[in-house]
Amino acid sequence: MSTHSVIEFKNVSVTYDHRAVLNNINFSLENGEFAYLIGQTGAGKSSFLRLIYRDLVPDHGSIQVADYDVASLPNSKVPYLRRRLGIVFQDFQLLPDRTVYENVAFSMKVIGAKSSYIKQRVLEVLGMVGLSHKRKSMPEDLSGGEQQRVVIARSLANEPRIMLADEPTGNLDPEASASIMELLQKINNRGMAVLMVTHDYDTVRDYPHRTLKLQDGSIAEVEPRKLGKV
Numbered sequence: 001m002s003t004h005s006v007i008e009f010k011n012v013s014v015t016y017d018h019r020a021v022l023n024n025i026n027f028s029l030e031n032g033e034f035a036y037l038i039g040q041t042g043a044g045k046s047s048f049l050r051l052i053y054r055d056l057v058p059d060h061g062s063i064q065v066a067d068y069d070v071a072s073l074p075n076s077k078v079p080y081l082r083r084r085l086g087i088v089f090q091d092f093q094l095l096p097d098r099t100v101y102e103n104v105a106f107s108m109k110v111i112g113a114k115s116s117y118i119k120q121r122v123l124e125v126l127g128m129v130g131l132s133h134k135r136k137s138m139p140e141d142l143s144g145g146e147q148q149r150v151v152i153a154r155s156l157a158n159e160p161r162i163m164l165a166d167e168p169t170g171n172l173d174p175e176a177s178a179s180i181m182e183l184l185q186k187i188n189n190r191g192m193a194v195l196m197v198t199h200d201y202d203t204v205r206d207y208p209h210r211t212l213k214l215q216d217g218s219i220a221e222v223e224p225r226k227l228g229k230v
């Protein structure tokens with residue numbers, strides 16, 4: 001793997017029921033880079049992300065993520081890989097019976113972080129996403145955009161170097177989407193690599209970054225500013 005890459009796929013293939021969904025894919029995400037992954041429904045975007053957090057193992061090829069050889073990683077090491085990743089998905093997946101503070105603290109308690117550090121870090125990441133004042137609220141009392149910001153805070157708690165975001169603006173109105181995108185830009189500007197799956201071409205045009213399209217099992221770079229306009 002190049003010393004600048006945080007994710008590298010080499011000749012990666014995934015086949016379901018004899019149908020190749022990803023066919024000999026080569027891809028790398030550089031340290032601190034922001035990239036989009038687009039493609040039609042069923043093109044294989046979720047499968048691509050699942051490979052990175054080892055929810056799926058390729059039929060062929062190698063996958064490096066941070067220092068991990070993911071395809072051959074023993075199951076016992078998978079939690080360590082996942083700690084290096086901040087994962088933000090479309091469905092908010094917050095614990096409904098815990099406060100905002102507890103939702104963020106939970107992911108740190110699970111890995112045995114010290115309680116004094118948990119307190120400091122939870123307040124820090126809630127500050128980063130602009131929700132310190134909502135720390136005692138329950139998820140159901142927050143707007144969709146605020147809930148997504150809590151999910152982002154939670155994903156940052158354990159100081160990952162890579163964020164995987166699957167349709168993070170998918171359920172949000174344009175204003176809330178813009179605030180999530182501004183937040184992701186800010187996080188990226190602080191050095192976090194971000195790989196974001198989206199169907200939202202307006203967002204890709206408004207916040208242009210390297211854009212990769214999955215189609216017919218292959219991946220190709222496309223020009224973000226021309227999306228949807230040809």
Ligand SMILES: Nc1ncnc2c1ncn2[C@@H]1O[C@H](COP(=O)(O)OP(=O)(O)OP(=O)(O)O)[C@@H](O)[C@H]1O
Pocket residue numbers: 016017021039040041042043044045046047048
């Ligand atoms: N476990 C599985 N077994 C069989 N086929 C699967 C499995 N998982 C996904 N597929 C198929 O592989 C293809 C790619 O699925 P995937 O979910 O990766 O696509 P996607 O680009 O994320 O789609 P969407 O945008 O709808 O979420 C689809 O045709 C899907 O039906």
